Amino acid sequence: MSSQESVDVVVVGAGFGGLYLAQKLKAEGIEFKVFEAGDGVGGTWYWNRYPGARCDIESMEYSYSFDDELQQEWEWSERYAGQAEILKYANHVADRYNLKEHIQFSTRVNSAIYDESTQTWVVTTSDNKVTRTQHCVMATGCLSSTNTPDFEGIKDFKGDTYHTGQWPHEGVDFTGKNVGIIGTGSSAIQSIPILAEQASHLTVFQRTANYSVPAHNHTLDPEYVTSIKDTYNAFRAQNRSNGFGASFEPDGVNAIESAKEVLDERYSEAWDRGGLGFLACFSDLMLDDEANKSARAFMHEKINAVVNDPAKAKLLSPNQTVGCKRLCADTGYFETYNLDHVDLVDVSEHPIEKLTESGLITDGKEYEFDAIVFATGFDAMTGALLSMDIRGKGGLTLAEKWAEGPKTFLGLGTSGFPNLFTVSGPGSPSVLTNMMVSIEQHVEWITECITYMRDKNLGAIEATPVAEENWVGHVNEVADQTLYPGCNSWYLGANVPGKPRVFMPYFGFPPYVEKCNEVAANGYEGFALSNQR
Numbered sequence: 001m002s003s004q005e006s007v008d009v010v011v012v013g014a015g016f017g018g019l020y021l022a023q024k025l026k027a028e029g030i031e032f033k034v035f036e037a038g039d040g041v042g043g044t045w046y047w048n049r050y051p052g053a054r055c056d057i058e059s060m061e062y063s064y065s066f067d068d069e070l071q072q073e074w075e076w077s078e079r080y081a082g083q084a085e086i087l088k089y090a091n092h093v094a095d096r097y098n099l100k101e102h103i104q105f106s107t108r109v110n111s112a113i114y115d116e117s118t119q120t121w122v123v124t125t126s127d128n129k130v131t132r133t134q135h136c137v138m139a140t141g142c143l144s145s146t147n148t149p150d151f152e153g154i155k156d157f158k159g160d161t162y163h164t165g166q167w168p169h170e171g172v173d174f175t176g177k178n179v180g181i182i183g184t185g186s187s188a189i190q191s192i193p194i195l196a197e198q199a200s201h202l203t204v205f206q207r208t209a210n211y212s213v214p215a216h217n218h219t220l221d222p223e224y225v226t227s228i229k230d231t232y233n234a235f236r237a238q239n240r241s242n243g244f245g246a247s248f249e250p251d252g253v254n255a256i257e258s259a260k261e262v263l264d265e266r267y268s269e270a271w272d273r274g275g276l277g278f279l280a281c282f283s284d285l286m287l288d289d290e291a292n293k294s295a296r297a298f299m300h301e302k303i304n305a306v307v308n309d310p311a312k313a314k315l316l317s318p319n320q321t322v323g324c325k326r327l328c329a330d331t332g333y334f335e336t337y338n339l340d341h342v343d344l345v346d347v348s349e350h351p352i353e354k355l356t357e358s359g360l361i362t363d364g365k366e367y368e369f370d371a372i373v374f375a376t377g378f379d380a381m382t383g384a385l386l387s388m389d390i391r392g393k394g395g396l397t398l399a400e401k402w403a404e405g406p407k408t409f410l411g412l413g414t415s416g417f418p419n420l421f422t423v424s425g426p427g428s429p430s431v432l433t434n435m436m437v438s439i440e441q442h443v444e445w446i447t448e449c450i451t452y453m454r455d456k457n458l459g460a461i462e463a464t465p466v467a468e469e470n471w472v473g474h475v476n477e478v479a480d481q482t483l484y485p486g487c488n489s490w491y492l493g494a495n496v497p498g499k500p501r502v503f504m505p506y507f508g509f510p511p512y513v514e515k516c517n518e519v520a521a522n523g524y525e526g527f528a529l530s531n532q533r
């Protein structure tokens with residue numbers, strides 16, 4: 001190793017978590033360095049450049065709230081911002097607070113090894129350099145490690161292949177091409193209508209049908225923007241007090257107690273409004289299967305009304321709980337299946353057997369393509385963390401520690417790994433909320449903790465095994481009171497063969513924040529603090 005640098009904090013990742021950490025640490029005068037694998041900021045929005053990539057949280061909410069000047073000056077153009085605009089925003093933030101000089105781009109963290117004798121982490125990066133740091137903050141994102149199934153013959157295919165989560169920066173023109181796409185999650189549902197506009201033929205391979213509500217995206221009305229900006233801080237505070245950390249919140253009315261007319265009226269209103277607020281139609285939607293069935297029936301009716309071919313409509317109608325896989329928001333998704341050059345192939349019973357030189361085979365039949373798009377998702381929440389060689393006390397690797405699923409206290413720290421923090425880690429609300437809201441709360445908690453340790457000359461902080469065990473039990477207990485664990489979602493790691501089946505996010509933002517605040521107020525109760533050696 002050629003050289004060794006020392007800082008107080010190493011941050012891994014320059015997405016929205018890493019950027020806000022950089023801004024906070026800089027403001028606190030803490031010495032830090034950010035490593036980022038991409039050659040620019042933005043994380044998710046840097047990598048996911050597939051056609052149609054767009055946020056499913058409204059732009060007036062999907063932005064930082066920590067600086068009123070920032071939220072007042074930035075102008076979003078659409079109700080749901082597209083990838084390019086969000087990336088522009090991330091760059092604006094990085095430039096506004098002069099953060100890029102603290103970020104080393106095009107650099108991956110290969111390993112982080114804890115040195116107990118000095119209470120520091122030794123971080124080795126892809127440029128073969130070593131950085132020693134007291135604290136290591138993993139802002140590596142929940143959906144950043146892509147999942148490409150290990151199909152037999154994947155290397156034999158002579159055409160072009162793309163993964164939605166690692167899309168070429170220069171874009172791809174599919175005009176006149178015969179294209180296959182595997183997957184029908186959010187990424188596929190957003191890209192399929194646009195791929196269909198370009199391709200001469202599009203074949204969608206669906207393993208599990210997904211629910212999707214129309215996004216009804218539109219340019220933002222300046223009067224609406226002004227009305228939000230006039231009371232922006234109150235708007236943000238209200239959202240933080242809601243279960244998903246977003247503007248939609250159930251109002252106490254239960255579906256199981258509602259007459260058919262009320263069900264129809266509320267679902268129709270939510271459908272016409274568009275977006276993920278559909279899940280807030282009734283308070284019991286994610287708690288009671290009978291309640292959820294009414295939403296399923298409504299969604300099936302909508303699909304049947306849009307898709308002309310009854311066989312296709314049936315195939316596109318999911319038979320699982322609405323919302324237990326992440327609900328999608330689309331623009332013209334179901335309508336696309338009315339186009340003559342768009343085919344739908346069900347691979348639920350007959351999995352894709354293999355890829356060949358010219359295409360792929362399922363159910364004994366070969367489909368030929370010029371290009372195949374893998375919209376096959378992510379090794380969510382743990383993938384990016386476990387892709388690094390992280391070793392805590394006694395040389396225990398994080399992969400060994402999490403062999404049966406991730407174990408954390410509050411999704412912020414894990415016992416045996418002192419001074420290692422995760423932003424929106426497993427066991428925190430993260431992906432069940434507006435990510436911006438969760439990211440801000442975590443970054444503020446972590447920065448306050450690091451400042452507290454600095455002010456008290458503390459050397460190490462580590463989740464206690466007891467607090468961790470209780471928290472993991474609590475996360476599962478809360479999840480089991482909901483319908484979330486009921487289907488094969490990435491929340492459970494079910495999309496990645498061999499991944500332990502554990503419900504990873506924590507349901508309920510406000511009680512979670514209360515718990516985090518209580519822990520900090522009680523001198524980081526549940527964490528063991530040690531003096532500097």
Ligand code: N01
Pocket residue numbers: 054055056057143149164182183184185186187188190205206207208326329347352375376377378431488490494495
């Ligand atoms: O990934 P996914 P994604 N053979 O895991 C299928 C966020 N996001 O990238 O359901 C055949 O949802 C798999 O099938 P199944 C959002 O939180 C947000 O689309 O496992 N098919 C599934 O259909 C989202 O939930 C936005 O049976 C295979 C698909 O691939 C999350 O990211 C936009 C297969 C993967 O869907 C992930 O979304 C995009 C195989 N071997 C993403 N393996 C917005 O903000 C997997 N599949 C709007």
